[in-house]
Amino acid sequence: MSFNSLPFLLFFVAVFTLYWFAFREKTKAQNAFLLIASWFFYGYASLKMLPLLIGATAVFYGLGIWMKHCRSEKGASWIGTLGVVLGVGLLLAFKYLNFFIESFAALFQAMGLQTNWHTFNIILPLGLSFITFKLISYVLEIRRGKIEAETDFVAFAAYIAFFPCLLSGPIDRPQFLGQLHKTRVFDYDTAAEGMRQFLWGLAKKVLIADRCVYVIDPVWENIGEASGSSLLMAALLYTFQMYTDFSGYSDMAIGTGKLLGFRIAKNFNYPFFATNVAEYWRRWHMSLTSWLTDYVFMPLNVRFRDWGKFGMILAIVINMVLVGLWHGANWTFGAFGLYHGLLFIPLILSGAFAKKHKLKAGRLGLPKLSDLGGMVLTFLLVTVGLVIFRADSVGQAWQFLSGMAHLETLKGFYLFFLHPDFRTKTVLIIVLMVLEWRNRTVEFPLVPLKAYHWAVRYAIYLALVCLLVMLWDKNLTFLYIDF
Amino acid sequence: MQNEALLEQVQEIFRDVLDDEEIVLQETSTAEDVEGWDSLTHIQLIVAIEKHFKIKFTSKEILSWKNVGELVDCLAAKLA
Known part of the structure; x- marks a missing residue:
């Protein structure tokens, strides 16, 4: 169900x-x-x-x-x-x-x-x-x-x-x-907020995650034949698919909880605005990472505390490998965890891991250039990690990544944005990112709707529901059901 | 040493480690109330406190504290 x-x-x-x-x-x-x-x-x-x-x-x-x-x-x-x-x-x-x-x-x-x-x-x-x-x-x-x-x-x-x-x-x-x-x-307000959050989660799932499946899966089925740019596009889209699918599911779970009068743990906090990998993990699948932080990372870190930064690195690498393996029994999940663990090392050595970075908007309300650079770099690092995560074997991940790694990739890449298969998705993803950025201080981007005039509010709900019913794909379930 | 005096010294260590002179600790303070105090900086705070007071906490003690008050109680018991 x-x-x-x-x-x-x-x-x-x-x-x-x-x-x-x-x-x-x-x-x-x-x-x-x-x-x-x-x-x-x-x-x-x-x-x-x-x-x-x-x-x-x-x-x-x-x-x-x-x-x-x-x-x-x-x-x-x-x-x-x-x-x-x-x-x-x-x-x-x-x-x-x-x-x-x-x-x-x-x-x-x-x-x-x-x-x-x-x-x-x-x-x-x-x-x-x-x-x-x-x-x-x-x-x-x-x-x-x-x-x-x-x-x-x-x-x-x-x-x-x-x-x-x-x-x-x-x-x-x-x-x-x-x-x-x-x-x-x-409480009417809590229930209404739950409805809004459920709707928001469903919208992410139906409008973005489910749309991406049909362009990503064929690429994965035929990695050897695919061009570098289609591999890159599939990899980038998969990061968005994973996010909109799993955070969409989480919003629906939390929304359902609110409808019954419960506060459920937060699972995502706009992870693509993280400016480094440590920050990313504080914003992605938070209920899992905080669990492992409390019961694995902290005890290890306490035990290794006299070894300085080396102790912390050891604790974080073990912790991240477990984050990976929690997803299932495959070397790819272990490799995914190890990869992320290693990404923490420069952050620990430089001391950047602990600094909670406050995002401030620059001119025109956009992120500052230095922050944006960090966000893009983090996003790309995460994308590489998700290729390892998605692959059936470490060998396949390697095939995928090496297929992407040549200059030809970038040449054909921009054409994808004009291709009918990708145009709508690209626009929807940009809309999503803009809405998230503008609403990054509230739990989810539909929260401000409650202050709107009721007629506007209901018009938005109605439009969204119609769109969802039209595009809803009943054959697709959630990615995290497998874990 | 009185717990209040200890709290003040602990507060000084927090300000130093977290590089924030505006931190004000109370017995009921938790990581939620103090900006920058998270699972990663927590250990730096513990190590700094241990060095300052020349004591050693056990892992069990460290993991059982619910707030700053319990940390200070544990510290007071060690120093007594």
Whole structure:
């Protein structure tokens, strides 16, 4: 049940109505209803895996209670470790087992040893990477003394399975449980903002991300034949596709959350206005990077703190490789992470990594030239990274990148902007960037609409909805559903 | 040393490391309230505090602080 599908629309209208009318201001009943709706949502997508979701929820709930009743601090700490091992074990078993088997078999073969190991027929449960990260952070936050173990199973299970974030995040921290215990009163302004954010996310998805698929995919299917300039165009467009798809999804998730009276973690903060890679990672898939920052980078950095900049580099490289591998079991994801880790090194050595750069507009309200240079460079570096990310193998990524790297590439490149296949996309992307730049201090570019005259506002909504219905492609789901 | 005096010294270290003379710390301050205090500069702040007071925090202590007050409490306990 993808957010951009009719079943979801029907499902959500039913949930919204019952949630606010039948169970109004009855917090416990609302939570129970949310839990049932969320489990239904998951079962609808993958009934076979529903028992796994429920089972994992029950086990981690039990671990929390066990930690709470544990008399010694050391004991509680051990139970926390057990939780981490279980969570990581779940991920390893479903996501990485075949990869290990294949890699070791290949290694032994290279050493001249024959193996007859078999890989397993494993289906990756939907949303597993997101769910396990929630479960792990729950036991870690208890162990760090930042939260109390949750005693209300329904609230805990509703947090883990919260349907707007279930399949592809954002990854909310257990502090979210606080919102489940509060009485939620329907607030028109919050709900309207949620609608606007959902609409904005859907617009990015339908108008840009889904339009790009049909020009990018053919290039990837035939890298050997493609000219350097079409490779470059496909690479640049993919960066925009990935952004509009995943940030579009995130806006829709956050908007859905607001419609139900919840504040969900922010996932994107206009990443293309980052002037270096460190800043980029503070603005891209923020709920994942902040998770890894708290539980991987910080502990490593604390441990390596006496090694100066070298310690920080080591911590960041390990952290970024994990960011990459979190996406799946393929060397390309590891290479993607390593590449980004290495990009941090000059920033750490020069001290530029930590300076939060305040963007100020120059003349005509445009970015200052020095900032713009940083933005373009960062964007190009990110684009190279996403080629590695998208490729089936490191070899294919290399083929793609080396196919781009000659002078001919630039010669044919400008012609693309005039080609009918690209013209509209280029215009839409420019419109997107201008809207984002003008609204970079608010959560999403449609926020200012609330101050408009109602007639103008509704005319914009109507035009946007008509456009979306016309161009909506029901065959396309979200890219991050695979992770 | 009183916690207030410690807080003042810690504030001085923050101003120095983050290169911002306008930082004013309170016991309830968190990284959200102080500009430039993020996961990357955090470690520089810790190292500077450890050097200044000639003490060593454990990893567990560092990761458990919720605000500046808890950092200062932990510091006071070490110096006592």
